[in-house]
Amino acid sequence: MGDVGTAKTEGNAGAGGNQPVKRRRGAARGRILDAAARRFYADGVAATGIDTITAEAGVAKMSLYNNFDSKADLVRAYLEARHEEWLGLYERRLAAAQGPADAVLAVFDAYADHAGLAYEHGFRGCGLLNAAAELPAGHEGRTVVRHHKEQVESLLAAHLQELLPGQEERAEATAEHLAFLLEGAIVRAGLEGDAVRMRRARDLAVSLVGAL
Template identity: 40%
Template structure:
């Protein structure tokens, strides 16, 4: 019978393996992969340790507990989304195109083979009410809503908060549909809907300004 690679090398279970990444990053990368694909409650620490290729004590020495690792995982997802969308927005000059660029970036995620929807939606569905996962989800969603509101304000619409909420609904719905239906083409429908909402809000603002000048 063929022995697994670890046995052929004589490596003991849970022993450190050669990897240039710091232990913390190895654990966090493993958590990102497994928690995102399968859920924070479904994945035990032993699987994280095995995937990271570190000794068992390394997780506790680095994070202290699974809860702290989950917290770090969610923080990394938030930071990653913030960094990615900020770069996309900054790369465009026109205020209207900045807003629509967010949906273009979302569509690129839908095309990735390991796309499993919103990490915060998945985590909060399993979470205890009032816990740190709920707080992390609220912080993330608040950031998304503020992003859309600020982008809407830059276009000159009369009520950027209302448009921001509408755009977040489209953004949320697109992510849910792309995940459940396994259909990345919903990105185009989401962008079209966002463009229509923006056009309607701008038209309303123009009408309001025209009435005010009479």
């Protein structure tokens, strides 16, 4: 992946052997994550080196390694932060939902909100999927992305089960259908650089949920 390093640790001699020093957490970590988020999304994971991130964050390279084990660890943290960002958008939409049908649409609206954030080079699609496409099989970042997508489908299924009590299989099948619709829309929106496909997907979701 390039520029992947590991942090140096110091040990204390004792009966238990060398013990790693606890990592410092503070403002530098936030600046590094913010810089990584901008560069990974705008330029890609593989194309973004550690030197680029530290320069943009205004920190020394050792500061990065005081907070992250390696570039792979930073990528994982970036993906987890992006997942949490999406969850925050979803929870705000859900708070305004009037019943389970609206709750289903809150998932679509949260993705549209994510697409509408200010990005340096405009919207380029789902940052989680973009990163996963660059990562090798077995990379822990791919696990973060998979868990995000599984959680989104689980949220859809839970709302649909409220809408269709006693019809769990139908709710799960519909959730999978809506998840496919959502993923297709966000890929097309990323290619086209705007949220038109996201709005169209929401309209289709309204029709599908209304027909249940």
